[in-house]
Amino acid sequence: MTQKEKREMCMKVNRRFRASKRSAGSAAAVLPVIALLVASCSGGNAAPTSADKTPDAKQPEAAATKDWTKEKVELTFYYMYDDDIEQNFREGNGASIQKKYPNVTFKFIQNKKGTTLADIIATKTNVDFFGDTQSGVSKLRDVGLMDDLSDLVKKHKVDLSKVEPNALNAYTFAGNGVLSGLPVKLNSTALYYNKDLFDKFGVPYLTDNMTWEQIFETAKKLTRSDGGTPYYGLGLNISNMLYVNEKLPSLVNTQTRKATLNTDYWKKMMERIVPMATISGNQAANNDLANYGKSYIQFYKDRNIAIQVGNNTIYNILHQNGDGMRWDIATFPSFSDMPNAGPNSSPYGYFISKTSPNREIAFLAIAALLEESAQLDAARISGAVPVIKNRSFLDVIGKDTQYLKGRNAKGLVPRTYGESLPVDPLYSAATGALNTAFYNVVAGKSDINTALREAEESANQKISTLGK
Secondary structure, eight states: OOHHHHHHHHHHHHHHHHHHHHOOTTHHHHHHHHHHHHHHHTTTOOOOOTTTSOOOTTTTTHHHHSOTTTSOEEEEEEESSSSOOHHHHHHTHHHHHHHHOTTEEEEEEESSTTOSHHHHHHTTOOOSEEEEOTHHHHHHHHTTOBOOOHHHHHHTTOOGGGBOHHHHHHHHHHTTTOOOOEEEEEEOEEEEEEHHHHHHTTOOOOOTTOBHHHHHHHHHHHOEEETTEEEEEEEOOHHHHTTOBSSOOOSEETTTTEEOOSSHHHHHHHHHHHHHHOSSOOHHHHHHHTOHHHHHHIIIIIOOEEEEEEETTTHHHHHHHOTTOOEEEEEOOBBTTBTTOBOBOEEEEEEEBTTOTTHHHHHHHHHGGGSHHHHHHHHHHHOOOBOBSOGGGGGTTTTTOGGGTTSOGGGGSOSSOBOOOOOOHHHHHHHHHHHHHHHHHHTTSSOHHHHHHHHHHHHHHHHHTSOO
């Protein structure tokens, strides 16, 4: 047979082979014969099809069956702030990780002079994972260190359906649609109150099922002067109160790159909250009560504020600075006409570095912190609010936390969470302008309508300077 004739025959055989594969029934019987002819046409080296391959049971299961607890590995953890939490990490999340992976040890780096994020990039320092809230995602994204963990979630079958969706969404929003990290605890908002002042003025203590309208009425009873000393019913945390939601309302039209602040929605929110900040009738006092940084210090230091809206992580600071004050906690309230709206959350968690030399074991280490036993341990020992949806943890939260003993630790957990604000320059411009509008109204510098109109103009001017 000539080469030309052989080529023509092989072309016919290949066509027949492809047609036979698509056919059913008796065609299956001739496939092996035709396959042999195809192999002869290619010199016996034709690549087998997936149907012809003999499965290698060991190959696809290699990653899943590897014992990750055997090989010793040191993971470098970079904490993205300058406060020293190394001991807390080693005794808390680090210890939980080592229960499952005793072969893992940690090197700790914190963001301070000489080891800033810019420093570790310049020195090419190896980092395996970072610790931060969603604000850290944008930092890692901007310097090219943000990783996408979706492949590892799928590979190791990590069940994310048990996690509060708003916690995951906060990271995904910040990562422009990429799941950049795993949250391990939920920072949000609660009410703290000074029981001594409630007793002093004969006002019943707060409960966990109150509405903002009830809190407002209670705060009015506690706003008074006694023996020449002024007392105030309520200190605010506007970053959580103003943005309470069931689904985050529009702040920016990302298509037109225009702020949407001068709306009926934001007018209504202002009308709800401004009266709470202006109970005292004293302009200087109102300005301080509306400012979380000032009112919180006044709450535990001067002790002339009865109720303080605060982050659900400040109980340890109250323990350190509130010596002798009888304080307790109540759940963040809802508005009567917005029963399903909650405060936004700021989930703290861990992000794998895109350049990590230990990517897989670093992921498994932080994934171990999502296991129910680890979440319950953190709730019981340190009062951390878990990210798991199963609220059985309410029964153990703060049980072994010294500074939560005898207090309503369940109050640290809101009834529901609102959507978190995206970490994005456009939204930052909008929220900055909206916050300023609120403070201007409280200070009597503007009415609500004017303040919102000027806020939208200010936000748009800021957005126009931002690169696309």
